[in-house]
Amino acid sequence: MMADRPSLLIVEDDAGLQAQLKWAYEDFEVTVVGDRASALAAMRALEPEVVTLDLGLPPDPDGTSEGFAVLDAIMAMRPQTKVIVASGHGARESALNAIARGAYDFYQKPVDIEELGLIVRRAFKLARIEAENRALAARVGSDNRVLGGMITAAPEMLRVARTIERVAGTNVSVMLLGASGTGKELLARGLHEASDRRAGAFVAINCAAIPENLLESELFGHEKGAFTGAVKTTEGKIEQAQGGTLFLDEVGDIPLPLQVKLLRFLQERVIERIGGRKPIAVDTRIVCATHQNLEAMIVDGRFREDLWYRLAEIVVKIPTLAERPGDSVLLARAFLQRFAVELNLPAKGFSGDALAAIDGWGWPGNVRELENRVKRAAIMADGKLVTAQDLDLGTPGGVQEDLPLNLKAAREQTDRQVIRHALTRSEGNISSTARLLGISRPTLYDLLKQYDLQGEGGVTPR
Structure with missing residues (x-):
């Protein structure tokens, strides 16, 4: 952020004009120099946001070569600096050349102090906005990792993360509902890491990927000799997660007989291994996930209602990408x-x-x-x-959103989505976002305020 009195560097070799310019900007911290060496030394020491540069500097006061050398050095040293160049020599050609080399603006001598003052103040305003945007763009890259390292700037997903963070410190069972590939395991791991069980193990099992005849052994373990091939006693996933968290992905694929055994564990917090006779107390938190409609499966008799209530004390719906x-x-x-x-x-x-x-x-x-x-x-x-x-994506296959029938609400919803897309595409840069949307920066700021989007996409306009 800039100081209360921003630093303005004036590079001018005319002593009379030096004094005139120095006292014309009382609201700036003005430094006046008259040659290349002094200008570059001041750039290094002060890092001014704005520079006014006379192209006719010694040892070439009647030409522009020395002034352009200073301009090139400033652009190489600090390209975000707004350089306003002045010359009475070949004004049009010099202006085009200066802009091509990175100058912000151009004015022709003799100097109109009021006109130059307007250009200087506009340059400071733009420098301030761009400095803010660079900070915001950095936030887009660094501040979008939330619970479990998930990357998002979407309010829909941030709400999910906040919900999980709230319940992480409790022992309630959490059910994550969402389509395949939405990051359910990442969120489950984030819940574990945010809980007081983080020192324990996080164990994950995909119930759909294991044959029914093996799933019971995977979950509850088995004693030596319990079945052919059981050459040693083996702990199941529930025991392995003792003191930690067990993540049951695609819990809807657990067969009904095994659902009964899982329900008993949730009610009594004890298990029996296959072939075992002794109950084993286990302190394991269960987090589940599925892409299936478990409530419909309950109606069809494929999922136990009492198990649903045990597993779904907190239900979190995860949005698609x-x-x-x-x-x-x-x-x-x-x-x-x-x-x-x-x-x-x-x-x-x-x-x-x-x-x-x-x-x-x-x-x-x-x-x-x-x-x-x-x-x-x-x-x-x-x-x-x-x-x-x-x-190689082919023709875009976007999903048609369900829009409200009210026209005003529909427009607002569409505006919000388009603005958020543009903010992300431009990495939080306000100027680039405004260009993408075909509007001015002030209009974009007004829209961000109107739709309460100041914190979206990593953007917090000030």
Whole structure:
């Protein structure tokens, strides 16, 4: 953030004009120098946000070569500095050349103090906004990891994380409901790490991936000789998670007979291994997940209602990636960065058409699909940028959202989604977001305030 009196550097060799300019800006901390060496020394010491630069400096006061040398040095040293150049020599050609070299604006001598003052104040305002945006963009990259390391800036997912954080410190059973690939295990692990059981083990089992005849042994363990092949006593997953958390993924695939045994454990907190005769007390917290409609399965008689109430003391619904506007781009950038390091790949970023493709795709396979697609694209990319062709997504397959029938509410919902997409695409940069949306920065600030989006996408306008 800038000081109360921002630093303005004036590079001017005319003594009379030096004095005139110095006293014209009482609201700035003004430093006046008259040659290249002094200008660059002041740049290093003060790092001013704005510089006014006379192109006609000694030893070439009648030309522009020395002034352009100073401009080039400033741009190399601190490219975000707003340099306002002045010259009476070949004004049009000098202006075009200065802008091409990175100057912010241009004015022609003789100097109009009031006009130059307007340009200077506008430059300071823009410098302040850009400094804020750089900080916000850094937040987009660093502050979007929430519970369990999940990357998100979507309020829908942040609400999920806050809910899980609230219940983490209790011993209630949590049911995570969501489509495949939405990050249920990552959230379950985050719940474990946020709880007072974090020192214990986190054990995960996918109930759909294990044959029915083996699932009981996996969960409850078995005694030596309990069945053919049981050559030693083996603890089940419930025992392995003693003092910690057991994550049962796809709990809807547990067969009915085994549901009874699981219910007994939840009620009495004791288990019996297959072939065992002795009850074993186990202190394990259960967290479950499924993509199935368990309430419909209860009606059909495929899932026990009493088990549902034991497992679903707290139910958390996880949104799909399509329901998390902007997160696909955030996640894609994180995945690409990871794969570039792990696989030693040259790809370091996405082209504009690739970002548009990622943003517009429906991602029916959710985060898992996105991760696999980015990995493939990173491997296939020829250069430093992954293109839409590398992603090979075809025609965008976005999911049609259910919009309210009220026109005002529908417009607001659409506006919110589009603004959040643009904020994420531009990494929180207000100027870039406004350009993407085709509106001015003040209009964007008004919309952020109107729709209460100040904290969305890592953006907190000040």
